[in-house]
Amino acid sequence: MEVTLKFGDKVTVADVRKLPDMEGVVFDRKWFEKIKARNRDMYYMFRDLAKSVADLEAIKTHHLRYDITVIPPGMLGSEYTKTVGHYHPRVPGTDISYPEIYQVIEGSATYLLQKVKYGEEDIVLDVAVITAEKGDLVVVPPGYGHVTINASEKTLEMANWVCRDFSSVYEPIKRLSGASYFLLKDGFAKNPLYRHIPSIRYLKPMTSDAFGLGSGENMYELIHKAEKLRFLTSPQDSMGFLTGVL
Numbered sequence: 118m119e120v121t122l123k124f125g126d127k128v129t130v131a132d133v134r135k136l137p138d139m140e141g142v143v144f145d146r147k148w149f150e151k152i153k154a155r156n157r158d159m160y161y162m163f164r165d166l167a168k169s170v171a172d173l174e175a176i177k178t179h180h181l182r183y184d185i186t187v188i189p190p191g192m193l194g195s196e197y198t199k200t201v202g203h204y205h206p207r208v209p210g211t212d213i214s215y216p217e218i219y220q221v222i223e224g225s226a227t228y229l230l231q232k233v234k235y236g237e238e239d240i241v242l243d244v245a246v247i248t249a250e251k252g253d254l255v256v257v258p259p260g261y262g263h264v265t266i267n268a269s270e271k272t273l274e275m276a277n278w279v280c281r282d283f284s285s286v287y288e289p290i291k292r293l294s295g296a297s298y299f300l301l302k303d304g305f306a307k308n309p310l311y312r313h314i315p316s317i318r319y320l321k322p323m324t325s326d327a328f329g330l331g332s333g334e335n336m337y338e339l340i341h342k343a344e345k346l347r348f349l350t351s352p353q354d355s356m357g358f359l360t361g362v363l
């Protein structure tokens with residue numbers, strides 16, 4: 118059965134990540150092998166949303182994309198449900214990778230952000246964990262891979278703005294069977310396949326006023342102040358801001 122979202126006047130059909138898509142990134146492998154054939158839905162991605170034709174034009178002109186992702190609560194065996202996780206490629210002609218910004222619309226999200234040594238993805242230089250609630254914002258700065266975990270009992274609905282000109286990079290996280298930490302019922306557990314993992318830095322999310330939004334205002338509205346999203350498409354011009362977000 119199709120899962121849909123009405124945004125503006127348009128109804129969008131979800132891209133669905135199913136349990137077999139989590140192959141290789143789940144902590145509890147025994148559980149995964151037993152259950153993967155069930156092919157159950159894990160999360161729903163509604164990509165490239167816009168409230169009007171004019172907004173979509175503006176979004177495309179600024180090389181942006183606005184997505185909503187819905188992650189129902191649940192367990193992957195002993196691990197909390199999560200996204201597969203990925204990195205972003207570098208902006209052409211630079212050594213800076215594309216950043217991203219998330220906002221929680223409903224529920225609670227645990228964002229795990231990790232920076233690895235260039236060319237040695239099993240050596241982690243920094244790990245930050247940010248728990249965000251409704252209205253909170255989290256910027257994924259250049260150089261950080263990210264996984265979103267729903268460690269709550271409610272459905273998580275979150276939005277992201279990101280540059281529309283690239284595809285995410287999945288291979289390093291898949292090859293290492295997940296991110297550097299897994300969130301289990303009794304806390305974070307290190308992924309033994311990484312050679313070096315630092316302790317987690319627990320950080321706070323940004324609030325909407327950091328981007329000139331009203332309290333709890335949806336960051337979709339930033340399309341009407343698109344200069345505030347320029348750091349997503351030309352991060353090399355906003356490194357002062359981006360190096361200070363974590």
Ligand SMILES: O=P(O)(O)OC[C@H]1O[C@](O)(CO)[C@@H](O)[C@@H]1O
Nearest residue numbers: 162184186200201202203277285
């Ligand atoms: O690509 P993954 O790791 O499954 O994560 C999905 C999320 O990433 C995005 O592609 C944005 O980075 C969203 O559409 C979605 O929230």
